[in-house]
Amino acid sequence: VAELELIAAIERASRARDPRVVRWLGDDAAVVRARPVAVTSIDTIAEGVHFELATHSPADVGHKALAAALSDIAAMGAEPGEAYVSLALPKGFETDSALELMRSLEALAERTGTTVAGGDVIRAPALVIAIAVTGWAEDESELVGRDAATSGQLVGVTGSLGGSGAGLLILEGSEATLPLDRERALVQRHRRPQPLLEAGRALAAAGATAMIDLSDGLATDGRHVGERSGVELRLRLADLPVAPGVEEVARASGTSGADLAATAGDDYELLVVAPPDRISELEEAASFAGTSLTWIGQVVPGRGSVLLGPGGEPAALRGYEHP
Amino acid sequence: VAELELIAAIERASRARDPRVVRWLGDDAAVVRARPVAVTSIDTIAEGVHFELATHSPADVGHKALAAALSDIAAMGAEPGEAYVSLALPKGFETDSALELMRSLEALAERTGTTVAGGDVIRAPALVIAIAVTGWAEDESELVGRDAATSGQLVGVTGSLGGSGAGLLILEGSEATLPLDRERALVQRHRRPQPLLEAGRALAAAGATAMIDLSDGLATDGRHVGERSGVELRLRLADLPVAPGVEEVARASGTSGADLAATAGDDYELLVVAPPDRISELEEAASFAGTSLTWIGQVVPGRGSVLLGPGGEPAALRGYEHP
Numbered sequence: 001v002a003e004l005e006l007i008a009a010i011e012r013a014s015r016a017r018d019p020r021v022v023r024w025l026g027d028d029a030a031v032v033r034a035r036p037v038a039v040t041s042i043d044t045i046a047e048g049v050h051f052e053l054a055t056h057s058p059a060d061v062g063h064k065a066l067a068a069a070l071s072d073i074a075a076m077g078a079e080p081g082e083a084y085v086s087l088a089l090p091k092g093f094e095t096d097s098a099l100e101l102m103r104s105l106e107a108l109a110e111r112t113g114t115t116v117a118g119g120d121v122i123r124a125p126a127l128v129i130a131i132a133v134t135g136w137a138e139d140e141s142e143l144v145g146r147d148a149a150t151s152g153q154l155v156g157v158t159g160s161l162g163g164s165g166a167g168l169l170i171l172e173g174s175e176a177t178l179p180l181d182r183e184r185a186l187v188q189r190h191r192r193p194q195p196l197l198e199a200g201r202a203l204a205a206a207g208a209t210a211m212i213d214l215s216d217g218l219a220t221d222g223r224h225v226g227e228r229s230g231v232e233l234r235l236r237l238a239d240l241p242v243a244p245g246v247e248e249v250a251r252a253s254g255t256s257g258a259d260l261a262a263t264a265g266d267d268y269e270l271l272v273v274a275p276p277d278r279i280s281e282l283e284e285a286a287s288f289a290g291t292s293l294t295w296i297g298q299v300v301p302g303r304g305s306v307l308l309g310p311g312g313e314p315a316a317l318r319g320y321e322h323p
Numbered sequence: 324v325a326e327l328e329l330i331a332a333i334e335r336a337s338r339a340r341d342p343r344v345v346r347w348l349g350d351d352a353a354v355v356r357a358r359p360v361a362v363t364s365i366d367t368i369a370e371g372v373h374f375e376l377a378t379h380s381p382a383d384v385g386h387k388a389l390a391a392a393l394s395d396i397a398a399m400g401a402e403p404g405e406a407y408v409s410l411a412l413p414k415g416f417e418t419d420s421a422l423e424l425m426r427s428l429e430a431l432a433e434r435t436g437t438t439v440a441g442g443d444v445i446r447a448p449a450l451v452i453a454i455a456v457t458g459w460a461e462d463e464s465e466l467v468g469r470d471a472a473t474s475g476q477l478v479g480v481t482g483s484l485g486g487s488g489a490g491l492l493i494l495e496g497s498e499a500t501l502p503l504d505r506e507r508a509l510v511q512r513h514r515r516p517q518p519l520l521e522a523g524r525a526l527a528a529a530g531a532t533a534m535i536d537l538s539d540g541l542a543t544d545g546r547h548v549g550e551r552s553g554v555e556l557r558l559r560l561a562d563l564p565v566a567p568g569v570e571e572v573a574r575a576s577g578t579s580g581a582d583l584a585a586t587a588g589d590d591y592e593l594l595v596v597a598p599p600d601r602i603s604e605l606e607e608a609a610s611f612a613g614t615s616l617t618w619i620g621q622v623v624p625g626r627g628s629v630l631l632g633p634g635g636e637p638a639a640l641r642g643y644e645h646p
Contacts, residue, residue, distance in 0.1 A: 022360075026551060027468045028398040028535060029364035029458070034357035037345075040440070041352035042407035042455055046447035075351040084365040086409070086453035117363070124369035125449035130409035132365055132455030135352070145350045212351060228349060 006095050006121050010102050017115045021082065030117035032082055035136040039143065041072035047090075047127035055171040058097040059104035060191040061129065066105045068215065069131040070112060070195035071268045075213040077144045077204025078135030080197055082117040083109060085131050088124035101129075112197055142204060149210040149229035149273040155297040156272045158199055158286055161218065162250070162257055163189035163243035165264020169253055173323040176252035182245040189243070193268040199289035200270060206285035207278035217265035219317065222305035225271065232302025233273075237262060237315050241294040255320035262307055263317055273299060329418050329444050333425050340438045344405065353440035355405055358459040362466065364395035370413075370450040378494040381420040382427035383514040384452065389428045391538065392454040393435060393518035394591045398536040400467045400527025401458030403520055405440040406432060408454050411447035424452075435520055465527060472533040472552035472596040478620040479595045481522055481609055484541065485573070485580055486512035486566035488587020492576055496646040499575035505568040512566070516591040522612035523593060529608035530601035540588035542640065545628035548594065555625025556596075560585060560638050564617040578643035585630055586640055596622060 011025045023031035045065050047053055056064070066083060073080050085105065089098055098121070109116050114133070137143055149155075167190030170176070170183055178186075196213070203211065210229060212221045218235065226233045237258045247257030261267075272293065274282050279295070286293040297308075309315035334348045346354035368388050370376055379387070389406060396403050408428065412421055421444070432439050437456070460466055472478075490513030493499070493506055501509075519536075526534065533552060535544045541558065549556045560581045570580035584590075595616065597605050602618070609616040620631075632638035 022463055023466075023468055027470070028395040029362045029401070031399070031463060031466055031468075032361045032363070033463075034359055034361045034459075036357055038355045038357045038361060038457070039352045040355065040405070040407060040455075040457065042409050042441055042443050042453070044409040044411055044443045044445050044447075044453070046411055046445055046451075048448055049446055072351040076354070078352070082363070084363060084455050086365050086367040086455075088367055088369055088411075088449075088451045088453075118365055120365050120367045120453070122367050122369055123372055124367075124451050125371055126411075126447055126451070128369075128411045128447055128449070128451045128453075130365070130367070130411075130443070130451075130453035132363075132407050132409075134361070134363065134457070136357075137354075140345055140354060140356070143346075143354055145346055145354075147350070 006098050009099055010119060013103060013106055014116050017113060021115050021117055024117040030082065035138060037137040037140055039073060039076050039078035039135040039137060040132060041069060042130060042132040043069040043072065044128065044130040056191060058101040062101035062105035063108050063192050065129040065131050066108050067193045067195045067268065069133040070197060071213040071215065073133055073135035074195045074197045074200035075211045075270060077142060077200050078137050080112050080114045081134045081136045082115050083131055083133045085116055085119040087121045088128040090125055090127050093127055144204045144208050144211045146210055146212055146225045146228040149225055149231050149299050151231055151299050151301050153209060153273050153275050153299040154295055155233050155235060155299060156293045156295045157241065158196060158269045158291045158293055160241045160243035161267050161269060162246035162261030162264060164193060164266035165260050166246040166249035169249050174249050174252050176249040178245050178248055186245050193266060195268060196270050199286055199291050202285035202289045203270065203272050203282055206281040208272045208274050208282065210273040212271050214267050214269045214271055215265055217263045219262050219307060221271060225273065226304040230303060231299045233297055233305035234300055235297035235305060235307050237307050238310055239296045250320060253320040255318040259318045260320060329421050332422055333442060336426060336429055337439050340436060344438050344440055347440040353405060358461060360460040360463055362396060362399050362401035362458040362460060363455060364392060365453060365455040366392040366395065367451065367453040379514060381424040385424035385428035386431050386515050388452040388454050389431050390516045390518045390591065392456040393520060394536040394538065396456055396458035397518050397520045397523035398534045398593055400465060400523050401460050403435050403437045404457045404459045405438050406454055406456045408439055408442040410444045411451040413448060413450050416450055467527045467531050467534045469533055469535055469548045469551040472548055472554050472622050474554055474622050474624050476532060476596050476598050476622040477618055478556050478558060478622065479616045479618045480564065481519060481592045481614045481616055483564045483566035484590050484592060485569035485584030485587060487516060487589035488583050489569040489572035492572050497572050497575050499572040501568050501571055509568050513589065516589060518591060519593055522609060522614050525608035525612045526595050526605055529604040531595045531597050531605065533596040535594050537590050537592045537594055538588055541585045542630060544594060548596065549627040553626060554622045556620055556628035557623055558620035558628060558630050560630050561633055562619045573643060576643040578641040582641045583643060
């Protein structure tokens with residue numbers, strides 16, 4: 001019965017934002033008038049793995065779950081459409097907390113033009129949130145995958161890296177001493193990642209040949225692009241746009257800002273591959289979408305990706321200790 | 324790393340069944356050439372709530388998770404398209420088990436013409452499977468919701484009821500004595516529910532005005548239709564098509580076959596509402612799709628649904644004890 005009450009409350013809190021959504025909450029399935037190409041991804045986060053309720057409010061969790069799912073749509077260059085939310089709620093996570101989670105998720109949905117068109121709420125032994133998001137495009141050619149990076153192209157990243165990882169280390173009790181507002185900014189970066197939907201569409205339109213969102217970290221996500229494209233991404237560690245404050249936090253944990261930026265993940269920036277003659281269009285597109293683009297490497301024959309040290313040698317990334 | 328291995332194995336086991344699926348596993352999101360109307364639902368099952376690994380093999384779990392999600396598409400009268408699978412796997416549920424789960428899920432996908440086009444695999448404290456399924460239709464008018472039942476129409480159900488609930492009681496150690504093959508059939512009914520995709524489409528085309536799949540049980544699901552349509556469904560307990568063997572199992576647990584059939588749920592039969600002049604077309608459609616249709620009630624002014632005893636009075640449903 002608690003589930004039914006919660007579902008009713010969710011339905012009251014939700015609004016269809018697009019007239020193409022014909023049926024939604026309250027039916028067996030949502031019915032949406034399609035545009036020519038559907039772009040769909042599913043993403044899951046669990047307590048104790050992707051977040052801790054000791055450091056994340058239910059509102060943080062709802063935001064993060066939808067942001068992670070929307071980030072995949074951003075990396076394809078699609079427009080967000082509908083989200084379908086599965087909530088597995090443990091005992092002790094009561095209706096108030098679930099509503100706080102859903103309201104925060106709804107706020108991000110509203111801000112990004114996404115309609116929460118369906119959901120499922122169950123009791124379960126652990127807090128697990130799975131979100132499927134469908135985005136749309138007018139034509140397949142508008143979209144950017146992971147498989148079309150070619151030798152001679154350049155590799156860029158949006159914004160800055162390492163902020164989320166440093167924010168997590170701070171939440172875990174890092175001994176770094178930072179100005180309070182900088183510390184807060186890093187923690188916020190970890191708790192409230194932003195899906196780069198506008199940047200993704202703008203970069204796709206400006207000629208990006210491959211994109212991926214940096215959820216697992218540059219080292220891992222760069223490899224995905226290299227493997228799928230059948231090329232090697234050679235990335236210069238010294239050129240990574242390390243977020244302010246990350247260096248200090250990294251050093252307090254026995255590593256460097258660049259190493260943390262390359263491995264910590266959860267920044268949800270976009271890695272972008274493009275031909276050299278598109279550099280200025282892409283930089284303009286990023287700037288127009290409110291972010292920046294830093295060129296950090298190039299594509300060569302091979303397979304996978306490698307991070308290079310100052311002399312051009314493959315770098316041994318230093319691990320870091322969680323306090 | 325176990326996740327990456329598992330994902331690689333899943334990709335090897337999967338095949339795109341529809342040329343409309345342009346990009347799928349291995350990209351940030353699946354890309355599907357749309358038909359005019361998308362029909363999407365998300366469904367979640369968790370260990371300890373919807374199944375126990377003591378009585379369900381990983382193959383049973385994979386089948387059940389996809390069957391439950393596809394059943395919502397069936398109840399809309401849509402054609403199945405793509406499934407997006409989120410697996411949250413606890414420690415102790417190893418790669419072999421996860422692969423067994425996915426192979427069984429793939430087998431049902433293949434049988435129903437569904438493509439597993441995306442997924443996410445994470446470690447989590449409990450086994451939770453969420454599946455979003457998208458079906459397609461050429462036009463909204465082909466689809467059937469829950470909200471168009473009107474006074475004077477009739478209520479039918481496909482197939483037989485109570486089998487899944489009786490199968491669960493047997494798995495839990497019911498003291499009923501049944502022939503072994505009948506016992507096995509009831510247990511199979513519980514472990515391997517079948518989504519009625521063909522029946523759903525045939526009944527929609529034959530003039531059904533409202534449908535819902537019986538996942539929570541006739542008493543609850545009938546109420547959903549009544550509330551959404553603003554009418555009352557009056558259902559005759561004595562006319563329910565109780566599956567063979569259910570009466571014996573129900574009696575051993577202190578209730579009746581009809582009471583169990585009305586409340587146990589998980590049968591995934593379809594409840595169908597239609598005008599009286601469509602009876603013969605609907606019966607033919609059900610028969611053509613390999614099932615039957617039993618008329619169990621009528622729609623009257625009011626709100627919700629009620630189960631009636633032999634004298635036409637509201638029946639007090641008897642609960643039953645799980646052994």
